[in-house]
Amino acid sequence: MPEPEVNPIARQLGGKVPPSKRGKGNVVRRRVPIYRRKWFAILAIICLVTGVTAMGVVMAILAPLREQAETFDLADLHKIEKASLIYDRRGDELGRIFVLNRTPIKFEQVPLRLIDALTAQEDERFFRHKGVDMVGVVRAMYLNYKAGEETQGASTITQQLARDAFKLKELEKAGDKNARYTRKIVEWFIAERIEEKYTKSEILEMYLNRIFFGRNFYGIQAAAQGYFGKDVKDLSLEESALICGIIKSPNNLEPLRYPDRAKKARDHVLDRMREEGLLSKAEAEQYKAMPVVTNPPDNVTRLSHVTEEIRQQAIGIIGEEAAQSGGFHIYATVDAKLQRAVEASVRQRLSEVEQRPGYTHQTYELYHQIKDLAKKRIASKEIPANTPIPAPQYLQAAALVIDNHDGSVLAMVGGRDFLDSMFNRALQTRRPTGTAFLPFVYAAAFEKPQYYPPGLMEDKPINNRLVMIGGFDGRLGEWGTEQEETVYGDTISLRESLVQSRTAATARLGLEIGLPSVKDLVARAGIKSPVRDYPSSFLGVSEAKLDEMVLAYSTFPNKGKRPKELTLIHRITDDKGKVIYQIKEDEEPLVPVMDEIAAYQTHSCLVEALDRGTGRPARDEFGLKDFPAAGKTGTAYEFKDLWFLGYTSSVTCGVWCGFDQQKPIYEGAFSNRIALPIWSDAMNAASKDYKTEEIAPPQEAQLVEICNKSGLRAVDSCYEKVPDTVNGGMKAVRCTHREVIRPGSNFETYCNVHRTGGPGLASMLIGVDVPQETVPMNPAAFNVPSVRMKGLTVIGNDPYNAELPVLRAEPVDESGEVVPRAVPVMEEEGQPQSPIKLAPPPPLKLD
Structure with a gap:
């Protein structure tokens, strides 16, 4: 039997009241809202108390971390180390002094395409968040949870800046699992402070000037110059994408060492730019098809003996900390073009010597094979990591070119390879000068009226025991001329003796004038190394440094004077252009050494020594160009040390060749076969920019x-x-x-x-x-x-x-009469005049 209809409205709305909801007498009961029920009130109170308690606990935990974040001075964001730049005499960059190689720039110099690449790669919501990207945090937490390990990060550009500037990684204590999360929270608070104080452009400027880009490049400008040889404002879009792509792992993605890895990182940045709507798909594919092309300049951060010496002198002037981080501009006297030419000549000419048939010593190529093998054995743990790399034993050379007028160094080579040996042989080693010392013996004689170039001297063989040079039996190159066949004569002019490097005649001349005269002259000439108190010193057995010999030789083109000292640094300014150091401009930069006549007489002999004497191969074989020059060979006993020193009216150049551990190069290794070619190359290079003139005799x-x-x-x-x-x-x-x-x-x-x-x-x-x-x-x-x-x-x-x-x-006068010649008249008593x-x-x- 059907139940009677009691709620026609319910039927009309299509709803039915279930029997269980009906009260007595078929009356429908109203449902009590859940929030009015007693148990809900109790639950709400419990949750509120728990939440307040949890909030209190969180605040108690975060409060000290926030206070810790407040202790960091945001002004330190601007305190970054700046590399001090070394410039040559033409204003071209020669090298850098730094702890961190960095050159700060302004935000206006950064192209928009690089900003687009950076934000697409590192922080896509950079311009929307306030220091912390909560969307990124949630996404990273989800992805990390899904992967079961930490694969994603959510640090914004502002957080990275805070972490790098204040070295927040140091807050993570070893063994403390929670230290990383504590550091993260401090990092968030600092990022919020940074966002409150600085604009987005200021944050980007500080970030780009600070972060590491691999290969000791800190800041975007150093990276642009180091990888592409250009300023950041000139970077193309694909170059900008590459630089931004290596930020996440600079050492592993560095393009000069790992170009394939760098290309993948670049292509990922291009894809991100496409996803952000900054590039179309076609544009992204076009840029991805381009190869990675780097162009690192040779001079940037290039290590060499000359830049190391400039660095040491700069540290002596302004201090080590300031030189390495103060961003100073150091203006050196070096001519970078001439420097490269001399370095290239040293490498080429000594390589030619090592290819000589029968050459038995270690070569440059062989040493590098030994060096590479040692590194591989250390890397494979065949030998202990602290095993020293073998020292080079190949033939070395040093060269020095100076300006005659003020002693400024134009080029300096301290060895064949600075990375193999930092020892500067141009400044730090003393070696027997050999016959390169002879001009000072003749100059000391020419200071006396009774000695002059056409004067005669006995040239017969001399008893070796008399001057005590080398072994008693003597060797090739010890006596006579610097050539395979030793030649003697009864007498020889002093000019010819110096031109042909006759040591027997030179020894007799030295014994006549006395060793004190020679020692006094060389001391005035700038040779501070001691001259031994033996007759053998006339023939160059005493040691001297290359810079001393070059300074002394500059006396001859300077008409008896020399620069007070050699200089490498002309001026130093700070990063704002204020002059910190300036070399003194003396009214008289030269100091007297000998009289002008003695200097010219010696010079005239050295001209012939180069043209027709022991230096003759310079023009005949080694390509010395046709300009006025003079010079002298120097072959030491047993062919262990070879020198050539010479000059033009503008520059003086010296070259030394030999082994670090003295030993004969080979029998018959005269300096005009090994040192002279390097000197010829250097003087040819110098003659292009430094005028050469004939040196006039004294009035x-x-x-x-x-x-x-x-x-x-x-x-x-x-x-x-x-x-x-x-x-x-x-x-x-x-x-x-x-x-x-x-x-x-x-x-x-x-x-x-x-x-x-x-x-x-x-x-x-x-x-x-x-x-x-x-x-x-x-x-x-x-x-x-x-x-x-x-x-x-x-x-x-x-x-x-x-x-x-x-x-x-x-000669005749205007009338055609012969002009009488003036002759000296000898007056004698009783004789008609x-x-x-x-x-x-x-x-x-x-x-």
Whole structure:
């Protein structure tokens, strides 16, 4: 039986009241809301109390962490280490001094494409959050939970800045599992403070100037220059994406070492930019197809002996901490272009020596094979990690080029490879100078009136025990000339002795003038190394440093003066341009060493030593260009140390070659085969930018004419018969040259070969020999004007085909009269003071 309908409204609405909900008398009961029930009230009270308690606990935990975050001074965000930059004399960057290689820039210099790449990769909601990205935090927590390990991070750019600037990683104590979360909370609070104080652009500027980009590049500018050789403002989009891609793991993604890994990181950034709507799909694919192309410059952070010496001197001026982090600008005297040329020459020329047949020593290539093998054995743990890498034993060289006018260093090479050996052989090692020391012996002699280049010295073999050089038996290169065949003569001029590097004649000259004279001169010349008190010092057995020898040699082109000292740093400014250090500009930058005449006499000998003496291969074989220069070889005993020192009017250059542990290079290794080629290359490079001029003789010096054959003062008949290549037969030529003599020198001996015509001119004219006689030492007899031909002696046809005389030109005045020659007059008591005049013979006419 159906139940009666009691609620037609319910039926109309389509609802039915279940029997269980009906009260007595079929009355429908109202449902009590859950929040009005007693048990809900009790539960709510419990939850509220629990929540308040939990909040109190959280606040109690976070309060000290917030207080800790407040202790960090946000002003420290601006305190970053800045690399001090070294510039060459043209303003080009030569190197850097740093603990962290960093060059800060302004935000305005950063292109928008790099900002897009950075935010897409590191913090997509950077411009929307307030320091902490809660969406990113929740996402990272979910992904990490799903993976069962920490695979995702949620640090924003602001958090990374806080972590790096305040070294928050140090808050994580070893063994404390909660330390990482504590550090994270402090990091969040600091990030919020940063966002409250700084704008987004300021945060990005501080971030980009601070973070690490691998390979000792800190900050975006250092990375741009180090990887691509350009400023950050010039980076392309794919380059910007690459740099931003390596931020997450710079050492593992560094593009110079791992280009494939860097490309994957770059492509990931490009994909993120596409996902963020910053690139279209086609654009992203186009950039991803591009290869990774880096272009690191050679000079940036390049280590070398010259930059290390500049660094050491800068530290001595401004302090180590300031030099490494203060962002100073150090202006050096070095010419980077010349420096590269000299370094290249050292590498090439010594490599050529090592390729010489029969060369038995360790080569540069062999050492690097040994070095690489040692590193591999350490990496594979075959040998202990603290096993020292073997020291190089290959042939070394050092070179130094200075400006003659102020002593500024233009180029310095301290060895073949700075990474193999930091020892600077240009400044730190003393070696026997060998025959490169000889010019100072002659200069000391030329300071005395009785010694001059045409003066004669005995050149016979000398007893080795007399000067005590090397072994008693002697070796090739010890005596005589620096060549395979040792040559001696009875006598030799001082000029020829120095030109040909005759050690026997030099030893005799040194013994005559005395060792104290030589020691005094070299001390004035700037050689501070001690000169031994033995006769062997005349021949260069005492040691000296390359920089001392170069400074001393600059005396000759400077007409007897030298720079006070060598300089490498001209000026230092701070990062705001304020001058911190400036080299003193002296009114007289040069100090006197010897008189101008002695300097020029020695210089004139060194010119010939380069052109026709021991330095002759420079032009004949090694390509030295045709400009005025002078120089001297230096071969030490047993061919252990080789030198060449020389100069132009503008620069002086010295080269040393040898082993760190002294030993013969090879038998017959003269300096003009090993050191001279490097010197020639350096001087050719220097001549492009530093003008070369002839060095003029002193005005107060006396110029005299010297016979080439006798080495004595020339007479009118000093002619020699030579083949006439134009007209055939023979012709007479004047065989003399000019010498600079100190006024007051007793050099009044005249030619005894061509006197009265001699075998030169007389035999040419009349076909008979004239006996050589000793010329009397009375100079008055040779100051009488010679009888000269005024015209032809045969007029008309000459049936005898006689030789015609060579007429000597004479000065005449406007009227055509011969100008009388001034001659010294010897005054003697009782002798009339009247000149001798002879009329010319009349012309002989033949029918």
